[in-house]
Amino acid sequence: MVTELQSGKQWYVLHTYSGYENKVKQNLEMRITSMGMEEFIFRVVVPEEEHVETTKTGKKKTVNTKIFPGYVLVEMIMSDEAWFVVRNTPGVTGFLGSHGQGSKPTPLLDEEVHNILRDLGMKTKKRDISFETGEVVKITGGAFNGLEGKVEEIDDEHERLKVSVEMFGRETMADVEYDQVDKY
Template sequence: MESFEKSWYVLHTYSGYENRVKANIESRAQSMRMGDYIFRVVVPEETTKEVKNGKEKEVINKTFPGYVLVEMTMTDESWYVVRNTPGVTGFVGSHGAGSKPAPLLPEEINSILKSLGMNIRNVELTLSLGETIKIIEGAFAGLEGQVTEIDDEKHKLKVNVEMFGRETSTELDYDQIEQLS
């Protein structure tokens, strides 16, 4: 089942080794020249506040202990690199004996990524500071604004829009905007 479409897959790992597995996959993808097949590796985490001994502190908990999400194009080579990464016990949705796993459904991964505050659609844009864009989603939908900051890693940008005669800054995901020609 070779697919040349990138999809999200779930890996089962030893509990407590999720971040180490993420680092290992990213390192192996780079060293084995698989960057065109293995794209993003995510360990879903959430931050909660706990009060212990009268002091409040932030605690980071794994949303799915023992699991890591990987966005990849499923080929024999990419499957082999990920499957044989130290700490990975297998793909979820694989029936063993070397069979390829089933990817997550778009609505499943969209829900997970949105809950983590990550960009859902992988929109590729080439933006420049000062460029005027149109906002197509969210509270400022329909307005145009100027790009003031770009964070390609998180697929987010800051845009100044004019409201009530004043400039207002807003942070948007790439999939909430449209480039003007």
């Protein structure tokens, strides 16, 4: 169940010293726990991608590189206390979109967050909703947007549904994510 408090969760970008992104993540996660901020600060992400490099000796090795060097993403509810904890974490030089003098930063747009996290293979948000086999739902996103159908299979672990929809006079299975479906 999403609490009223958690409904204000948004993603912000922290500016850090370049090369200290993982240390900032580690420091911030420790501060969240030690200062009891779990209800305000949820996820800390250093966007990285994996690629293969060839060394001078001809050997191939897998290397992680930062997608946004000098930046860390944090999902949080912007309150004075949470802002203070994050802003004063060692290695954090400020929030992107903050004008200084203690002003609160501008959060990332939902679409930006969705694209970044999708590219990293992460979910943008957990949806606190449950479905039952046989239930009629309306598809609100993806290729089957606007259609309604009956839930045939539920995969809670991956937050996916198989929904039977009618297209061109035949039953077709639509594989959709929880956030692409609404209950009737």
